[in-house]
Amino acid sequence: MELQLQIKMNEKLFLRNPERSELGKKIILHSIQLIHKNGFESFTFKKLAEDIGTTEAGIYRYFENKHRLLIYITAWYWSWLEYRVTIHTNNIKDPVVKLKRVIRLLATTVEDDFKTSYVNENILHQIIIAEGTKAYLTKHVTEDNKDQLFKPYKDLCAKIGAIILEYNPKYKFPKSLSSTIIEMAHFQNFFMNNLPSLTDFGKDKDESKIVVFLEDLVFTSIRK
Amino acid sequence: MELQLQIKMNEKLFLRNPERSELGKKIILHSIQLIHKNGFESFTFKKLAEDIGTTEAGIYRYFENKHRLLIYITAWYWSWLEYRVTIHTNNIKDPVVKLKRVIRLLATTVEDDFKTSYVNENILHQIIIAEGTKAYLTKHVTEDNKDQLFKPYKDLCAKIGAIILEYNPKYKFPKSLSSTIIEMAHFQNFFMNNLPSLTDFGKDKDESKIVVFLEDLVFTSIRK
């Protein structure tokens, strides 16, 4: 039996569902590679089309613009991460163990989970670190949010917040602490690799130190 | 006697020093207004030139491109904030009081300090919240960093890290905690106003709650 992970995406994220055609899957695969290689700013549908071997207009039939494609990619990532959090915390009673696993999932490079065919999760993780916040740091967040485009991110945040409250029901800031560790798992990684003096992790670039920092931050904060 | 605050900016940030001409000052003033109004993505030198009443080429004589102008603006902000941290923590012995003041300076809208003539600090604060991270989240961070463009940010982070160590010399992550509270002071504000379910601050949009959250985060973490 072969299991294939299928993530149900919000219909408003695209014009045509990229999962339902070969071209669509190529768009996702190659856009992740291109954004990783050159960054989101210099990423264009023209370059993507050339990379795939199709035309610009072909891409535009799937996505309204490159920003929507970025939201699609980030939404996919957060959905996938929530799924991984679910399977890794399932059947575990102790919220301390759960939170430790969550922090590890947030802050370390993905091991080989069972993979989806057309997404390279490892490169995707790198993209989210460098480009993820650009999905919502716009003048049209509010409208995008009304279209539920950020639901996967918010769901993950809520899920982690719930585990925090499991441990200490009196803790006052479960959601803010949750969004803090989500963002910091990425920012501290970016800083460590690019602006190391903003961190205490030196040049050895060891992700496990970020895990230790985040665990310390979380468990001292929520201590009963 | 009239005091005028002058912040010495890194020469690599500009082609021609905008502080030294009327046009230069207008560029700073109006770019802050325009970026605040329409966001950094839709901000162009053409629009800025029309706004000021000069030409596009006129702007290009001062700044290489709009991203450099964003770095200039953010660098100015961090320098100014470090200056404010200095005057507000000067002559205070207790690191707890110092840290509380720092958090308040980071997380609340600026009160009327003595103002600089050509910068609207209040709007500037809003810009940093929404656009600040875009200054370094690029493929060319490393080169920009070599040019010292992010020095004001790193200096502020180091300064706050030092106060943390004053309180508890054994705390393991002074710089990471410092960059965490700097970023979170802004992110929690953005979330509160735009994606409120990522926070515990509801719809009342009260900045003082962010201060309470950050104080809790910091003081539980660094407790001896």
Place this chain on the structure above:
DNA sequence: TTTATTTAATAGTAATACTATCTTATTAAA
């Protein structure tokens, strides 16, 4: 006063972010 230097205005260009149209292939209904 002449010459150099800075500053500003004009006019371009290549690339970007799209849109519109037309053709061909596929599927669905009659």
Place this chain on the structure above:
DNA sequence: TTTAATAAGATAGTATTACTATTAAATAAA
């Protein structure tokens, strides 16, 4: 089975963006 509808693909175009190059005017130095 034929026709109709729909989708996929390729071609060509446009307005805007992000610049550069050239020329003209103003100012300062010799």
